[in-house]
Amino acid sequence: MVMEEEVMVNRKVVLKHHLPPDRMPKESDMELVATDTVRLRVPSGSMAVLVKNLYLSCDPYMRSRMTKHDEPSYVPDFVPGTAGITVHGLSGYHDTYRFGSSRFSITGYREWQPTLRWLLSIDRRSSALSVMRRIFDIKLIRIKTSEGQVPTSRKEGSFTSNSTNTLCMPGLTAYAGFYEICSPKKGEHVFISAASGAVGQLVGQFAKLMGCYVVGSAGSDEKVNLLKNKLGFHEAFNYKKEPDLNKALKRCFPEGIDIYFENVGGAMLDAVLANMRLNGRIAVCGMISQYNLGKHDGVHNLLALIAKCIRMQGFLVSNYYKCYREFEEKVVRYMKEGKIVYIEDIAEGLENAPSALTGLFAGRNVGKQLIVVARE
């Protein structure tokens, strides 16, 4: 039982400095800071709220935010240092705590999110975040200040990390990318790179449920095994063991690829372009192989776009929140029917956030990378 008036240390992970664009992030680029405190009693009558972070997400797109850019991108660069870093700093998706129920939210790499004013100020700045908040039904209900303290154990509802993952950002990314961008048809040949990752594993299962032939690539035999034996891919290969990606794709797709779900970029994209079929579609979701390069690898086979009438479409999940209800309804049903499984890799404790995040770029994670800050 938390005592009234208790003041707790509110640990957070901050970026120590901006990274140059041309190297991998290291754990030493971040540090765990334990100088902030949080008062667990919320002032009576205030609109403040105390949110407890349970699971935090590690996502490849965060790499770009670690480098300072001259021109603004779709997400702001992180701000190294101390003041305000959590707000503009390393931020991830987590579950908010409301009398035991948990919800998707937007927060920082910290234990407690002490006030609603932060979220409100983001709402004013960013309509995308505002929409996200509405759609994901983040009910940051003010703690009952008559009671004056945060409950420390779950009273009702049941928490699983699925609401952070399958049903949130990676899930909607997979859903919109596959159904909205790829225009899939039954029987088509689908290739997914980084196929055991947070997004890829779902795309593959969606494609299989539609009756497509599905092949994935990944960076270890363990991941390939998961793709074939747990996630139901028809075929999979370890790209690190293939001396010639073009030949690997020809072996898996003797008749060519209709749909490519792009998560890695570079040499894999070049090999795919050489193996696409007429009227193929490429959903460009990510290019993780390029995120730590100063100059990105050249892609040489773009001429294939013409002869094969290929559509190549980049997208951001934030443009597809309109699909959320439809997505949620379909995917929850699939999950209840046992048609979709989800593989997670959970790092224990906020102190392991730097390791978990840097591990993404070395391919250390198996499945969706999460950090558990607290389980309840």
Place this chain on the structure above:
Amino acid sequence: MVMEEEVMVNRKVVLKHHLPPDRMPKESDMELVATDTVRLRVPSGSMAVLVKNLYLSCDPYMRSRMTKHDEPSYVPDFVPGTAGITVHGLSGYHDTYRFGSSRFSITGYREWQPTLRWLLSIDRRSSALSVMRRIFDIKLIRIKTSEGQVPTSRKEGSFTSNSTNTLCMPGLTAYAGFYEICSPKKGEHVFISAASGAVGQLVGQFAKLMGCYVVGSAGSDEKVNLLKNKLGFHEAFNYKKEPDLNKALKRCFPEGIDIYFENVGGAMLDAVLANMRLNGRIAVCGMISQYNLGKHDGVHNLLALIAKCIRMQGFLVSNYYKCYREFEEKVVRYMKEGKIVYIEDIAEGLENAPSALTGLFAGRNVGKQLIVVARE
């Protein structure tokens, strides 16, 4: 007046050998052959027809056909040598001759196209050509065998080369590429490379008529002058005089590019990707800078596809024949109203076909490159 029973030499241009992929085509790769003859009297009662070629087209896509490919492409490779070369050889678009009226057709680089059986056999092999023949209303009416000879002067109708050009392949390419692929809206910022070429000059004029801001690039000051002063582009630049394409685009598009009509590829595409706006569209029509390279230039800025949600779509005109009537109606009206002009570069005589065709890749042509074989 051509005499009955007259037998004439039927000159043609043939490819002497397949080219390696990594060099420019030379005039000496082709030769004018004068060994075939044609009998001007068509056998009475036969289904034969004698077609007289007037204008032949030179198009960049023909370069690919000069090299032998292991895998079939959307157009077959040319076959060097003699027998059957005209059929499978260098072929271009021309106007067929029917009692003075002229029509778009598909033929070889030759003076006379002696029989309908050739076209019929193509129809059986290729539904695309069959559709083209139907849509373009190629009425290869059998020469009246009671008369037994080909009329040598125009009796009715009025011939202009527009039916070869504006209203045929390049025109429909420009039309479909702009209206169907680019999804243009009034006020958008449109960039066109190879903008004075057969396709580019029309795209720019379509975009201007829609109320877009239109900029083009070309390879000489003469072409830039035409773009600005004859074709009505808002701005144009000579890419050969720009030490930094990125800066040239930033100068012309301080707020970025909504639509890029891609005709050149390589470094220009990279510079454009760095200057695209959110939700931009790239219609990939051609990449002429790459056609004579063994290994194509690497394109490094594809990551922009994601952050800017760019759609990049390759296309072939053969998929848009369904738009032909709509295209013809609109463009003929524009031409009658004087809202569209068309710049042509006409080489005189079949003997100049090799020079005209190779000139495309050196940028020697100003506007659409044609070869006039006969004017009537």
